[in-house]
Amino acid sequence: MQNLENKDEVKVHKLTINGGKTKLGEAENIQVEIFAGQVISIVGPTGSGKSRLLADIECLAQEDTPTKRQILIDGEILDDEARFNLEGKLVAQLSQNMNFIMDITVEDF
Ligand SMILES: Nc1ncnc2c1ncn2[C@@H]1O[C@H](COP(=O)(O)OP(=O)(O)O)[C@@H](O)[C@H]1O
Ligand SMILES: [Mg+2]
Incomplete structure (x- = not known):
């Protein structure tokens, strides 16, 4: 751990995502830049590609x-x-944990 803490040659300031194709095969035509220290939320319905983006x-x-x-x-x-x-x-x-206990309605949850 100490080795890792002392290791400062790996410093990332900016991450760039160059778009590719959507699930439907259409060009994404987008470039997204994320800077060190930013907190980003990715939201979308199940199956929309959130995990794929992280991967x-x-x-x-x-x-x-x-x-x-x-x-x-x-x-x-x-x-x-x-x-x-x-x-x-x-x-x-x-990783995400999908082991919800389904004893209440979505609304109550
Ligand atoms: N841009 C894309 N092009 C091709 N396949 C995609 C794309 N985005 C997502 N997928 C695929 O669609 C499926 C659902 O995506 P996933 O990331 O698991 O959704 P989420 O995490 O939002 O529920 C996965 O099989 C994933 O590989
Ligand atoms: Mg997911």
């Missing part, structure tokens, strides 16, 4: 996922070494 970021997609999106770190395209280097793994993700 694209997690694997630092390079137009090689079903969405054909590309992720840039600080404006740079990552080479495979940087992308797959587990030591410098850049993304943490908490």
